[in-house]
Amino acid sequence: FDSGRLADPSSVTSCGYEDGDLLCISVRSWWSCMNYYLAIIPFLGAVEAGLFGQLQYEIEILPPEEQRADFCYSVADCRSRVPKLMDEWKAYFEHQAVSPATFSSFKLDDALHLMWRAHVSSIAYALPKFQDSLKYLSDPEANFGEDWANAVDFIAATHFSTDLQTTNNFQAFLPQRMLTEGDVLPSISDFSPQQNRVLLSLRVLHKANQLTGGLLLKLWQKAMSTEAGRKMGRKLIEDLVSS
Structure with missing residues (x-):
């Protein structure tokens, strides 16, 4: 599995590319x-x-x-x-x-x-x-990176399991390649409906958290302060990618 995300995005070097060192991390x-x-x-x-x-x-x-x-x-x-x-x-x-x-x-x-x-x-x-x-990075890829970093705060609050099987299952819903300027959510043609939905959800979540000055995250963390709340939070995440 190679998304190209660890290669040199500036293309100044061949680090991470097939015509250079494919295993290189830039x-x-x-x-x-x-x-x-x-x-x-x-x-x-x-x-x-x-x-x-x-x-x-x-x-x-x-x-x-x-x-x-x-x-x-x-x-x-x-x-x-x-x-x-x-x-x-x-x-x-x-x-x-x-x-x-x-x-x-x-x-x-x-x-x-x-x-x-x-x-x-x-x-x-x-x-x-x-x-x-x-x-x-392209604007869509840069947005995805920051959207993902924001989403981790929400995922973390649920104490989501990161065992190998769960991680392997869920990474299938993330973009398998770098996003380009022509990629417009939620209609990226070579992405599955689930991938488009997850990317759009990450974007909306980030925007909403920004617009509320981080209040959305604080409310979510409060809701996740009990095991019952965290169980519901994990279920919401699972439903997002499985529906």
Whole structure:
């Protein structure tokens, strides 16, 4: 599966393209930069939490040739630069590292709360940092990126499960390619009705949240403050893509 979102959107390099290095992840890609904070920071948080045991060597991520200052590369480096993110990801992975003696007290809802808290914090930190990278994208694609970032706040409040099967099922309703200037919602011809509906829903949700100054999200979070509320919220999300 290749949506092209991790390739160089400026086309200055061949990073991520078939005529270059197809597995290359471009530092110029907004999606790549955002996902660094949703992949590398969690990984280093897991390392700090001791999820991999006592490692013989310190792990250090190789920096990109550009924008080096936008990222951190080791547990110590990230702890000094983004301590809140490291604290939250570490807390999540410490919760995951349950022993057989304490497994009976493990609560999935608590784990999902910690995971989504860290996930939302990572996005909130990275979103303004990589705002300039949106200029490389078409307006529809840039809108989709910001719409998705906004939607994560709403999804997170439901403690939505992110197991492999659920994630695999739901990603089918997201756009399988980069959006272009000619793509107009909800009538993108090579997208399924569900994909068009999901994209339009994300756009409307973002606009509504902006128009209310974030009040819509606050009301949603209040409604999701109980397990019964979160169950209803998850059902609404499932109904959106299945209807």
